[in-house]
Structures are given as C-alpha cells and as structure tokens.
Amino acid sequence: MKRSKLGPWLAIALGVLYFVVPLIGTFEFSLRMRRGEYSFDAYQVVLADPRFQATFAYSTVLALATIVVGVLLVVPTAYWIQLRLPKLRPVVEFITLLPLVIPAIVLVFGYLRIYNSSSLLPMTASERATDVLLTFSYVTLALPYMYRAVDTGLRAIDVRTLTEAAESLGASWATILFRVIFPNVRVAVLSGAFLTFAIVIGEFTMASLLDRPAFGPYLQLIGANRAYEPSALAVIAFIVTWACMGLIQVFARGARGMSAESR
Amino acid sequence: MAFLEIANLRKTFGPLSVVQNFELAVERGEFVSFLGPSGCGKTTTLRMVAGFEGPSSGTIRINGQDVTRLRPNQRNVGMVFQSYALFPNMTVAENVGFGLKVAKRPAAEIGPRVEEMLRLIKLPTLGGRYPYQLSGGQQQRVALARALAIKPQVLLLDEPLSALDAKIRVSLREEIRAVQRSLGITTVYVTHDQEEALSMSDRIVVMSEGRIEQIGTPFEIYNFPRTRFVASFVGTLNILRGRVADAAQGRIAVDDQEIVAARGIADGQAGQIRSVALRPEAVSLADAGGERNRMRGTIEEVNFLGSVVRIRVRFKENAISLDTFNNPSVAPPQRGQPVTVSFAREDLLVLEGAEAG
Ligand SMILES: Nc1ncnc2c1ncn2[C@@H]1O[C@H](COP(=O)(O)OP(=O)(O)OP(=O)(O)O)[C@@H](O)[C@H]1O
Numbered sequence: 001m002k003r004s005k006l007g008p009w010l011a012i013a014l015g016v017l018y019f020v021v022p023l024i025g026t027f028e029f030s031l032r033m034r035r036g037e038y039s040f041d042a043y044q045v046v047l048a049d050p051r052f053q054a055t056f057a058y059s060t061v062l063a064l065a066t067i068v069v070g071v072l073l074v075v076p077t078a079y080w081i082q083l084r085l086p087k088l089r090p091v092v093e094f095i096t097l098l099p100l101v102i103p104a105i106v107l108v109f110g111y112l113r114i115y116n117s118s119s120l121l122p123m124t125a126s127e128r129a130t131d132v133l134l135t136f137s138y139v140t141l142a143l144p145y146m147y148r149a150v151d152t153g154l155r156a157i158d159v160r161t162l163t164e165a166a167e168s169l170g171a172s173w174a175t176i177l178f179r180v181i182f183p184n185v186r187v188a189v190l191s192g193a194f195l196t197f198a199i200v201i202g203e204f205t206m207a208s209l210l211d212r213p214a215f216g217p218y219l220q221l222i223g224a225n226r227a228y229e230p231s232a233l234a235v236i237a238f239i240v241t242w243a244c245m246g247l248i249q250v251f252a253r254g255a256r257g258m259s260a261e262s263r
Numbered sequence: 264m265a266f267l268e269i270a271n272l273r274k275t276f277g278p279l280s281v282v283q284n285f286e287l288a289v290e291r292g293e294f295v296s297f298l299g300p301s302g303c304g305k306t307t308t309l310r311m312v313a314g315f316e317g318p319s320s321g322t323i324r325i326n327g328q329d330v331t332r333l334r335p336n337q338r339n340v341g342m343v344f345q346s347y348a349l350f351p352n353m354t355v356a357e358n359v360g361f362g363l364k365v366a367k368r369p370a371a372e373i374g375p376r377v378e379e380m381l382r383l384i385k386l387p388t389l390g391g392r393y394p395y396q397l398s399g400g401q402q403q404r405v406a407l408a409r410a411l412a413i414k415p416q417v418l419l420l421d422e423p424l425s426a427l428d429a430k431i432r433v434s435l436r437e438e439i440r441a442v443q444r445s446l447g448i449t450t451v452y453v454t455h456d457q458e459e460a461l462s463m464s465d466r467i468v469v470m471s472e473g474r475i476e477q478i479g480t481p482f483e484i485y486n487f488p489r490t491r492f493v494a495s496f497v498g499t500l501n502i503l504r505g506r507v508a509d510a511a512q513g514r515i516a517v518d519d520q521e522i523v524a525a526r527g528i529a530d531g532q533a534g535q536i537r538s539v540a541l542r543p544e545a546v547s548l549a550d551a552g553g554e555r556n557r558m559r560g561t562i563e564e565v566n567f568l569g570s571v572v573r574i575r576v577r578f579k580e581n582a583i584s585l586d587t588f589n590n591p592s593v594a595p596p597q598r599g600q601p602v603t604v605s606f607a608r609e610d611l612l613v614l615e616g617a618e619a620g
C-alpha cells in the first residue's frame with residue numbers, strides 16, 4: 001500500500017519543484033537590489049514608475065473592454081448554437097481554437113495588411129482606432145478560453161427548456177438572454193473573464209507591433225534594460241494572474257455548493 | 264365554437280411523419296388528456312399548441328383567434344414541463360412573478376398576484392426560497408403557479424408528474440385537477456400513464472403513431488374501446504382474434520368456438536378476421552346459465568394476488584385472463600384443469616378494422 005502511493009507523491013514533488021524553484025529564485029533575486037540585505041526596493045522602483053502605472057492602467061482598460069466585447073459576442077453565439085444549431089458546434093469549436101493554432105504574429109501581420117492606413121478601413125490611422133483593433137484582436141486571442149468556459153456553463157443548465165418556459169411566459173429574446181441565460185452562466189462567464197484578463201495583461205506581440213503603450217511591451221522594455229526590476233515585475237504579473245485564477249476558484253466553488261444542494 | 268380548436272394538424276420531421284390528421288375541439292374549461300405510448304407524438308402536438316414547433320400543415324385556434332403562426336410569447340399559453348424548468352437564479356416569488364414582470368405589470372399588482380398564486384398551490388410561506396431548496400413536488404407546484412400567474416387562455420402540461428415518486432404523483436394530480444377546476448382553465452395534459460388520464464380528465468385523446476385512435480370520456484374509453492390499440496393500451500382488456508361467421512347476428516368463431524356479440528359486427532363480412540375485447544371482470548368461471556357465451560379451455564396459469572386470484576385460461580391461439588375473489592373455503596383451480604368460462608353477449612366488444620389472417 002505505502003509503496004503504491006510513493007510514485008504519485010514523487011511525481012507531485014517533482015512537479016512542484018519544477019514550477020516553484022524558478023519562482024522562488026526570481027522572487028529572491030528581486031529582493032536583492034540593495035547590496036548585502038533583502039529589501040523591496042525593486043518593487044518600490046517599479047510601482048513608482050509612471051510608465052508602469054500608465055501601461056498597467058491601459059492594459060486593464062483594454063482587458064475590461066475585451067471582456068465586455070467577448071462576453072457579448074460569445075454568450076449569445078454559444079447560446080444560439082446550443083439551442084438551434086447543435087450541428088454547427090464542431091465547426092464553431094474548431095473556429096474558436098484557431099487562435100491557439102495561428103501564432104499571434106501572423107494575426108497581427110494580417111491585421112496590418114488589411115487595416116493599414118492606406119486600406120479601405122484604416123484602423124491603424126488613429127490611436128483610438130488602433131485601440132479598438134487591439135481590443136478586437138484580444139477578443140480573438142481570448143476566444144478559445146471564453147467560448148469553452150461559456151459553453152461548459154450552458155451545458156450545465158437545461159437551456160432549451162428554460163428558454164421555452166420563459167418564452168411561454170411572454171419573454172422576448174433579449175429578456176431571455178439577459179434575465180434567464182446570463183444570470184445562470186454567471187460563474188462560467190466570470191471564469192472566462194478572469195482568463196481573458198490574465199491573457200490581456202501580459203500580452204506582448206499584438207500590442208508591440210500595433211505600437212500601443214500596453215503592459216506587455218513595458219515588461220519587455222524593462223527586462224531588456226534593468227537588472228532587478230524585471231524580476232519584481234515578473235512576480236507582480238504572477239500575482240495578478242494567480243489572483244484571477246483564485247477568483248475563478250472562489251466563484252466556481254460558490255456555484256458548486258449551490259447546485260450540489262439541488263441534487 | 265370550441266375554445267381550443269385543432270384542425271387537420273400535421274407535423275413531419277424530414278421523411279418522418281410524427282403527427283397526422285389531428286382534429287380536436289376542446290371546450291372552455293375542459294380538461295383533456297393526450298394518452299399514448301412513448302413516441303406517439305403527444306409532446307410534439309402539445310408543443311405545436313404552445314408554439315415551440317411549427318406545424319407542417321393545419322391550424323390551431325384559441326378562442327376564435329388563429330394562433331398557428333404566432334410566436335410562443337404572443338400566445339398567452341401557460342406551459343408546465345416534466346423537468347419543472349424553474350429559473351435557478353430566481354426565488355420562488357420571482358419565478359411566479361416572472362411573466363407579469365415581463366409584461367411590465369406594476370409592482371403593486373405583481374406582489375398580491377404572486378401571493379394569491381402561492382396560496383393557491385398551498386406554499387404561501389416559501390416565496391423567498393430558491394428552487395434548489397424545494398422538493399420535486401414543491402418545484403412542480405411552483406411551476407404550475409408560474410404558468411397560471413399570467414392568466415393564460417390555455418394551460419398545457421407535458422407529463423408534469425413523471426419525475427415524481429408514486430405517492431406524490433397521486434396527491435399532486437388531485438391538486439392539479441382541483442386548481443384547474445377552481446380556475447375553470449382550459450387544459451391539455453400529456454401523459455403515458457392511463458390511470459392518470461382516467462382519473463383526471465373530462466375527455467381523453469388516445470394516440471398511437473401520430474394518429475388519434477379514439478376521443479372520449481374516461482368511461483367511454485375504458486368501457487368501449489373502439490380499436491384494438493385502445494383496448495390493449497387502456498386497462499387490461501382481453502383481446503381475442505376470430506373469424507366472422509355472420510356479421511349481422513354478431514357470430515364470430517374464436518379458435519373454432521363460436522361466440523356472439525350482442526351489438527353485431529359493424530361493417531363486417533363473413534370470413535373476415537376481427538378482434539374482440541372482453542374485460543376481465545366480465546368473465547366468470549362458473550356458468551351462470553341463460554343466453555351467455557361459453558368457451559372451453561384449460562387453465563394455463565393461476566396467480567394468487569391476495570384478495571384477488573388472476574387466472575389465465577388458454578383456448579388454442581387465444582387466451583383470456585379473469586379475476587376471481589379469493590375465497591378461503593374454496594381452493595383455487597389447478598393448472599392444466601379443463602374449464603368452461605362464460606360471459607354475457609353484451610360484454611363482447613367488436614373492435615374496428617379487419618386484420619390480415
Ligand atoms: N426535433 C425532432 N426531430 C426529429 N424527430 C423528432 C423531433 N422531435 C420528436 N421527434 C420524433 O417524433 C416522434 C414523437 O415524439 P414525441 O416527443 O412527440 O413523443 P411523445 O408521445 O411525447 O413520447 P414520450 O411519451 O416518450 O414523451 C418520436 O418518434 C420522435 O423521435
């Protein structure tokens with residue numbers, strides 16, 4: 001009995017070492033800015049840097065915009081496919097997976113070709129328009145995660161019967177979507193939203209090539225020019241991502257408690 | 264004119280014809296059940312009335328208005344589903360008030376109406392609960408209240424009790440019927456449970472393979488089934504196959520023994536193969552004398568069920584089940600024993616349609 005448990009534990013220990021040792025190393029290094037003692041100086045420098053604040057704020061705003069657009073695009077689509085076009089599901093699943101297969105750099109060059117300043121739709125001509133383009137490209141990047149999260153959420157409820165019940169009570173499509181479907185996939189939408197946030201905050205390629213002042217390019221800039229600050233930034237980025245993951249867990253657990261009682 | 268009129272309704276899914284020639288007129292306040300085996304098209308028909316499926320042809324009228332092409336949310340029809348379908352994110356009161364809220368009724372109207380509905384279903388104190396905090400029976404009652412809150416013209420229920428256990432099923436069906444009576448609401452109820460249909464309905468529509476087999480009161484359906492299908496699906500009727508000897512006199516030979524149907528054999532011809540039905544309670548092991556049908560056979564099976572003993576008597580191809588009351592002073596007959604059974608000529612029902620020999 002004891003022997004059979006040793007294998008899994010060993011695997012877990014190895015995995016933990018693999019992930020945790022570099023993190024601890026990075027964290028330890030980020031504390032060594034002051035010679036001879038540990039300090040949070042690197043963090044102070046980073047957090048006080050106006051460019052950090054500006055880029056982080058910019059990326060946060062874009063992430064929120066991405067989430068709003070993504071949710072409004074994905075929830076009705078996934079809902080409609082589940083309700084009326086289940087045959088199309090494999091097709092849509094394939095399409096939503098494409099951003100994982102096609103490198104971001106290819107996407108950006110595609111955008112630049114189609115939307116350059118001499119094209120019919122010059123999205124890169126002004127900064128605002130480029131922001132919109134960047135938001136849409138983030139929606140594309142986050143699509144695989146958002147779609148899967150929402151689709152799983154929809155599968156957990158009886159979409160068809162709930163829709164029909166609401167319909168027979170006189171509800172219109174908008175009412176059904178916003179009063180019945182959205183509230184019941186709230187948890188799934190939230191976990192999709194946090195994943196989107198984590199992706200957008202650290203994204204480099206798109207922002208860099210579209211030349212927007214996002215957090216990803218800033219990370220790269222600091223990384224290339226400083227010694228200790230990049231480690232501090234890496235740790236901060238990790239904390240943001242983990243906070244997102246943690247929030248997903250919190251919400252998911254809340255929902256599970258609720259549905260477990262109903263069974 | 265009837266309140267709910269379904270005329271010449273037909274539904275096909277691709278090559279599959281699911282509902283055909285469906286004609287039904289339901290009076291205002293009437294409780295009509297669709298009864299039939301799984302897959303016979305009950306749900307599809309009900310869904311066409313609700314507007315969830317579009318008919319391939321035919322019309323549906325409610326209170327004189329043609330609703331065939333109306334969307335479900337414009338029909339003012341209440342629907343109760345087998346799976347309850349309460350909105351999980353809303354409390355009981357919010358669920359019941361949903362239809363009124365959607366219709367933008369003032370809050371001063373919604374509150375009292377919701378309370379009235381909760382009193383009607385005898386759950387006046389549970390308005391603040393969420394669906395997952397209720398039992399199945401309570402959830403279904405809330406679903407009923409939700410459907411009734413909007414004062415629908417017609418109430419539709421699709422096997423609302425099948426997900427519940429037997430005890431609650433019986434008490435809830437009485438409750439549904441009582442609520443329906445008190446509101447006088449025109450109701451269509453789908454079930455595959457004959458006991459449910461017989462005990463609740465004003466009239467029953469027996470369906471098979473997308474067609475109406477018979478429409479009638481529970482009394483008519485049970486006692487005078489018109490087709491072999493109805494006879495075998497409703498109750499535990501004995502069905503015998505025989506060859507017509509004389510249609511006008513009602514003489515028919517079952518396994519070479521001639522018996523007589525008092526009502527004659529409608530549109531029958533000598534030599535035809537026809538089915539006749541006989542209720543188990545009409546058959547007796549003793550010969551009561553007089554002008555009765557008598558048949559000789561052997562006892563094939565004796566089942567002691569307590570107060571009742573069910574006996575099967577085999578002729579050749581055909582057999583009859585009959586019930587006798589248990590009598591402690593008389594031992595039940597033995598298997599293999601030859602017997603003569605008898606039954607009144609009036610009790611022999613000739614079913615519609617000739618069959619292939
Ligand atoms: N959307 C659909 N596409 C194709 N066939 C369908 C569809 N809906 C129903 N059917 C078919 O129509 C027939 C009747 O189905 P329906 O659900 O009306 O039966 P039912 O009498 O309600 O049965 P049950 O008692 O099992 O609920 C079945 O053979 C079913 O397979």
Ligand SMILES: [Mg+2]
Pocket residue numbers: 305306307421422
């Ligand atoms: Mg059905």
